[in-house]
Amino acid sequence: MKHPLNWRVTLLALLVSSSAAFADSRPATAPAAATAPHVITQRPGHAGIASANFHATDAGLEVLAKGGNAFDAAIAVASTLSIVEPESSGIGGGFMAVLHRASDGKDVFIDARETAPAAVNTKDYLNKDGTPNRDTALNGPLSAGIPGEPAGLAWLSKHYGKLPLKDALTPAIRLAREGFQPDGRLINAITERQDDIKRWPASTAKYLPEGKPPVAGQVWRDPDQARTLEILGEQGADGFYRGEVGKKLVDAVRAAGGNWTAKDLESYQIKERTPITVDYRGYRVVTAPPASSGGVAVAEILNILSGYDLTKLDDAHRTHLVIEAMRRAFRDHNDYLGDPDFVKMPLDMLLSPYYAAGLRMTILADKATPSSMLPASIAVDPGMHTTHFSVIDKGGNIASITLTVNYTMGSTFVAAGTGVLLNDEMDDFALVPNKPNVYGLLGSAANAPEPGKRMLSSMTPSIVFGADRVGVIGSPGGSTIITQVLEGILAFMDGKDAQGVAAQKRFHHQYMPDRVDVEPGAFDPATADALTRMGHTLKERSPWGYMNVVTWDLKTNKLDAASDPRRESGLGKVQ
Template sequence: MTPALRPVIRQAFTFCATLTLFAAFQATAADARPRHPPGTVIASAQALATDAGFEAIRNGGNAFDAAVATSAVLAVVEPISSGIGGGGFFLLHDAKTGRDVFVDARETAPESATPEAYLDKQGELDVDRAENGPWSAGIPGLPAALVHIASKYGRLPLRTTLAPAIKLAREGFEVYPRLERGYGSRREVMERYAGTRAVFLADGTPPKAGEILKQPDLAHTLELLAEKGRDGFYKGEVAEKLLKGVADEGGKWTAAELASYQVREREPLRFKYRGWDVITAPPPSSGGVALAQMLQILEGWDLAKLDEAHRVHVTVEAMRRAFRDRTIYLGDPDFVTVPMARLMDRNYAAGLRASIHPEKATPSALISGKPAPLEDDETTHFAIIDADGNRVSTTQTVNLLYGSGMIPPGTGVLLNDEMDDFALRPGTPNAFGVMGFEANAPKAGKRMLSSMTPTFIENADKSIAIGAPGGSRIITEVLLGILGYDAGLTPQEVAALPRFHHQWMPDVISAEKGALSPEAVKALEAMGHTVNAAEPTWGNLQTVQWDRRTNTLSGGSDPRNPVGKAEVQPSDAKGK
């Protein structure tokens, strides 16, 4: 060894030793961090549902029991948004095993639901059949999900976790303004059906804010689900009434396809964004793929250093490209081959990023001057972290306000209208202005494409669950929420973030009133964007966080929804 090399070698050894000590310090610091949260946090769109979740915890349950209780109460008190006649996605994290699992309870198409069944005499989409009544309804998935999660992941029997929902259905709850408004907008459809009239016109008049709405038939259906599990809904008394109610209104379901419905456990999608691990929804959700594409595209910019107009510009261009791929490629992976390797590839995202002009909008393939249709109050989301570190992020829905509008008599079950989420006529936009092609065409037993995007994000310091309703806007709500967390916002600040959206077609930026400054709107228009900057508010984001640095829990419930509730309760005497 030459004398000249000795100081270099000595310096290298010193540097390596320093790195080793630093790594050891980091490991010690990490090991010293709390292994469990100090309690439980639940955020949902209804205080009654949040309270039911905590009741399950007090009864000795875990986050998964709380999820069953919360979901069921939402199904009772938010019929405009979800219900056991619909479906949902449950993203679960089991702290004991470290496993993440995606429980797919999406509705499935009945055998009768061929594309031809939804066309009128002129060969155009029959919108009324697609959105209203028995032909609009897929086979419900939520009841199967509640049974599956309770039996496989929970600690409590269904008779315990469903008890709050059963009580609220039987004894009633106070009608709130959103419920009244939603009924008013769907009244013509809902009053077509005798079973629906028996529930919502029981006293002869439509529901009014402040009145008590009772649903005794729904209480009985939930009791049978609690007592008999799957067979309490998909077979026997309830199944017979569902089949008869659908048939009496001209629909076609079979006992076999109802009895054979199964949830699917799928592997969540995983990718990284700026030090965050993102765990999110796989197909038949389009949300996780689109989220991965958008965030991986946006990694090419330091968003904090961009002015408002350019930050919105590049974000919108990422949205545009992800929604274009959603339209063409995504569908139920049990029926079609989705090119996941390409769509999730960082190099593919880099190629999409390279196509973005820093100063000019990229025209969409099909340009329309219409703003994207708004989802009002359909779909709901809740998020939970318990004292063991289990996590839940769940989005559930019946699609449009009050779903199909139809309740089969004697069941209390408001059926979904998720068939509209299929590409019933290729290239024709659905109720949310998004369209699809063969990959999302209906087939017997197939699950329609969804935008629901229940998501976890985590790093060394924080574990977060986030999600939202909003039709096609769910995906961009979650995107903006993740960007908010990355910028250092609290859960409540994330829930309150102003929103903007682009979905490739129609080619327009939709923004809540006041979400974009007048200067930003002017600059975006100069770049070639069409901007609708005065839309009503949308969405109902719910999110919870465990901060390991301080061992604190916090939640955020969307302030756009005054009846939502995010709450933290400390753990019991077990000291977890």
């Protein structure tokens, strides 16, 4: 029905009044559990892992077979992905994780996001005319934040694992030494970035050993990274951030024009934070808090949608409401969010059902809201360069972990003698306020770079708890991560199994540009026509994201693991 209120005036009033109670921004350095722990008394008795590469899935299962738990398996999966999938993640990058410990029902968020070096200077990312310098933001050592993944793996082992860290890293070290055959996606990534790779001698030696990308069937070894992982396993986080490896990292970065110092590495700290929780349709979603923007956006969207009975709507009107909720959540994403240790954010407001109710009043039942009616901006296409894996072990411990080096092959800069490919996460800061990053996301002063600050992320690892089912969901995909995870959660709540959730056709709206990106086949012609008549601009784009899902049916006590069929099926395994 037509809404009787002047929705533009209502929305303006809501935005002006958004100086509501601000969330506590003090650092959460101690473990912090979510409210109302999810204590599940039964145990599955078997395990499931879904990752983006069969070597990584097998590494996790190997560690479980040796007596490790889900968190040891997570270390094995992540470190193996660093070897076989460097285009998406690695120990030169970072990760965000939502964990569930079965023994006490504790849910916790591990923030192993990269941080800005102390000498960060926004002038390094500007051209002489004041426009963004995309080269320094995306390529070479100036684009790299201080890595968080090695510290995160050591933290998982010390605080949550059962095995010594070196045992959990053994499969990755062995694979790096003995060699593996790069898959087509890695070969294509190296081919795509080879001109940038050639700018750095150690990168060329590693990724273009004969002056050209590897070919299918070629065995590729990574002895330098194997040695770095060995030192990490023997010495813990200090083995990466101090001593031999730390010195090589700093020396390589500074020799190539970067600004890291030994103190930057030595000062890096893991943060344990309270996850965001939101109840929707009888399920509880446990997801990522800032410095991720994803959990806030997912919670805000679900809160908006909670005012509708989507099951009674046709596909077009249901999709219309989801798009409108996405639009509003991404507007807030751009304006408010950043590192909680540096900025105050109105999380009480953004996560409030009352705020969601106010936003719901601005949505017309059969007409799109032009994004130009909200604060205007510009953006570009989102990207796909991250990875996610999901784990449930036989004891009911759960790990939902998303890892990244940002853009494809990160900075393309390898620190000589370490085998470590550095991230290019500095581009995830608002290096130039209200100018889009490589994924088209905008930012304000809340996400401006500062020494030691974490850049905002779209990573949205999530766990969904229901009365009869549990789902572990996450995906790569730049800014589309948030909407992919949202749609995966909705598909899970609709009763789809792990494969159905991973294969769910996708659509995406991120406020600006004002369009709906649509995967081919997502809408039937009638739905697409109805959405167009409502005022939505649809743009078909190739499939995106590589979701990895594990589900647990509590009634049958059966686990199901599935990888995204858009890439390669069969990567999710149950043991």
